[in-house]
Amino acid sequence: MTVRLWGVRGSFPVPGTETARYGGNTSCIEVTAEGLPTVVFDCGTGARRLGPTLFARQQREVHVVFTHFHMDHLFGFPFFAPIFAPSFEITVTAPAFSPDGTKDRIARFLNGIFHPIRMTEVPAKVQFSAVRPGNTFNCGPWQLKAAQLNHPGGACAYRIERNGRSMVYVTDTAPLSRPGEGLAGGQEPFGREQQLVDLCRDADLVIFDTMFTLTEYLEKMTWGHSYPEYAYDLCKAAGAKKLLLFHHAPDASDGELDLLGTHWSTFTAPYVEVAREGMEIVLEAAPSSAVAV
Ligand SMILES: [Zn+2]
Numbered sequence: 001m002t003v004r005l006w007g008v009r010g011s012f013p014v015p016g017t018e019t020a021r022y023g024g025n026t027s028c029i030e031v032t033a034e035g036l037p038t039v040v041f042d043c044g045t046g047a048r049r050l051g052p053t054l055f056a057r058q059q060r061e062v063h064v065v066f067t068h069f070h071m072d073h074l075f076g077f078p079f080f081a082p083i084f085a086p087s088f089e090i091t092v093t094a095p096a097f098s099p100d101g102t103k104d105r106i107a108r109f110l111n112g113i114f115h116p117i118r119m120t121e122v123p124a125k126v127q128f129s130a131v132r133p134g135n136t137f138n139c140g141p142w143q144l145k146a147a148q149l150n151h152p153g154g155a156c157a158y159r160i161e162r163n164g165r166s167m168v169y170v171t172d173t174a175p176l177s178r179p180g181e182g183l184a185g186g187q188e189p190f191g192r193e194q195q196l197v198d199l200c201r202d203a204d205l206v207i208f209d210t211m212f213t214l215t216e217y218l219e220k221m222t223w224g225h226s227y228p229e230y231a232y233d234l235c236k237a238a239g240a241k242k243l244l245l246f247h248h249a250p251d252a253s254d255g256e257l258d259l260l261g262t263h264w265s266t267f268t269a270p271y272v273e274v275a276r277e278g279m280e281i282v283l284e285a286a287p288s289s290a291v292a293v
């Protein structure tokens with residue numbers, strides 16, 4: 001299983017010299033495995049550059065899975081090249097009560113006003129699917145699981161696995177416990193926080209919204225974003241192996257993200273890295289645990 005990061009920025013795309021190294025495109029993560037359809041988590045502006053690369057593969061089945069429909073996660077969808085190719089079969093999954101609920105929400109954006117193309121005019125074969133937090137669901141041969149996050153309007157985290165390796169994508173979310181409670185208070189997780197810990201259990205890679213510092217979070221607790229110490233504590237409680245700090249603030253410069261990476265570089269349980277556009281993480285198949293007798 002290979003995970004590629006096409007957009008790591010939160011809230012708003014920020015091209016420019018100050019963001020050139022970590023990247024200015026918003027959330028878009030690609031997961032691939034030999035012979036399987038591609039899974040794309042979120043279609044922020046990073047999806048624009050991902051799109052053309054999919055034409056070079058034989059596979060024409062693509063699964064796009066949205067955490068939620070805030071603009072920074074959706075804006076790349078009408079610029080995602082496979083939707084203009086009749087040969088592509090795209091399934092769009094999002095938190096909703098029904099497939100029509102997913103379709104309706106995208107159609108409100110692709111309606112001829114906010115973008116010239118309407119959802120009904122998209123040339124690719126597009127199907128819609130809905131997911132509820134706590135459910136396990138399939139994207140073709142892939143099996144995923146969803147958990148509820150703490151974000152205005154709601155959002156889902158997703159776990160995806162292949163050959164004994166796992167990745168969990170956790171954005172956008174504020175901590176699932178209030179300051180002084182649960183993991184944020186150095187105590188045991190409970191409720192929805194426990195469910196997110198369970199989703200991240202023993203994961204090889206967790207990509208986590210850490211747009212704020214702790215101080216910023218305390219000033220903007222209702223904005224629905226987290227901070228690195230909380231992400232670390234949650235991953236540690238889950239036994240996750242590696243944490244990628246993700247959904248960087250638009251104002252975070254390359255220099256500031258370098259400093260963030262340096263601060264966390266000595267942590268090992270889990271290891272911590274700052275997500276960077278263009279990053280590729282290969283999760284090799286786990287060695288078989290079977291013992292010949
Ligand atoms: Zn976002």
Ligand SMILES: [Zn+2]
Nearest residue numbers: 068070151172
């Ligand atoms: Zn959001």
